[in-house]
Amino acid sequence: MDVGSSPSAADSASADSGPAATAPAAPESGGRDQSARQTLMIAYDGSDNADRAIRYAGRFLRAETAHVVTAWQPGELSPTRLSTLSGGMQPFIDTRLEVGVDEALEQEAENINHRGVDLATEAGLSAKGSLVEVESTVWGALVAAADALSVDLLVTGTRGSSGLKALLRSSVAERVLKHCHRPVFIVPAQCEKQPPVTL
Numbered sequence: 001m002d003v004g005s006s007p008s009a010a011d012s013a014s015a016d017s018g019p020a021a022t023a024p025a026a027p028e029s030g031g032r033d034q035s036a037r038q039t040l041m042i043a044y045d046g047s048d049n050a051d052r053a054i055r056y057a058g059r060f061l062r063a064e065t066a067h068v069v070t071a072w073q074p075g076e077l078s079p080t081r082l083s084t085l086s087g088g089m090q091p092f093i094d095t096r097l098e099v100g101v102d103e104a105l106e107q108e109a110e111n112i113n114h115r116g117v118d119l120a121t122e123a124g125l126s127a128k129g130s131l132v133e134v135e136s137t138v139w140g141a142l143v144a145a146a147d148a149l150s151v152d153l154l155v156t157g158t159r160g161s162s163g164l165k166a167l168l169r170s171s172v173a174e175r176v177l178k179h180c181h182r183p184v185f186i187v188p189a190q191c192e193k194q195p196p197v198t199l
Contacts, residue, residue: 038152040066040125043142043176044116049157051119053187057155058123061185066125067149068116071141072109073134075101106131139175146182155185 040063044050057066075098113129120127132145146154158173177184 038063039149041146041149041151041154042066042068042116042120043154043156044068044070044113046070046112046115047157049187049189050116053155053157053185054116054119054123054125056187057185058120058125061153061155063152064126066120066127067130067145067151068113068120068127069130069132069142069145069149070109070113070116071132071134071138071145072105073138075105137175139172139179142172142176143180146180151182153183153185154180155187157187158189 040057040061042050042054042057044054054068109131113131117127117129130145130149132141134141142154142156154176156173156176173186177186
């Protein structure tokens, strides 16, 4: 389940437009019809605050599609392995064992992602799941996924504490905010209460 390209908001708009003679002119900006065609990407790592970010997105944001994206790190990128290699040590690792570890990590990520899709669906979003493999940094993988999916808004929590070894720490959210080329909706860890009902 890899990140792939999705139709742009403009393509969706042209596909959904009705007869010009009978339909009223759509608002140029800010209208509900236009926002309903937009897409979100929710960075999801299975932590409590990632769950909370999904609930906030479902309550306050309206979009045609919500891509729930989980970043996962192969075993060769684990902190222990990298620290060993940086010290000049080259331990022998059975490649079969390494492949097995990577498969287990990817399966864990897929299970987490399925849970995120289910939560997003329960929150009223039309959700699709994707995995993105971390090749260098987590924030870089998330920004690249947002670009590949051509989403209109990226949603993330901060300070993940479970799942894939706390991938969504504050530093990751900060770097996503700094380097992302699209709006970012951040739900901080201090948001402990359920979002209020707005009328």
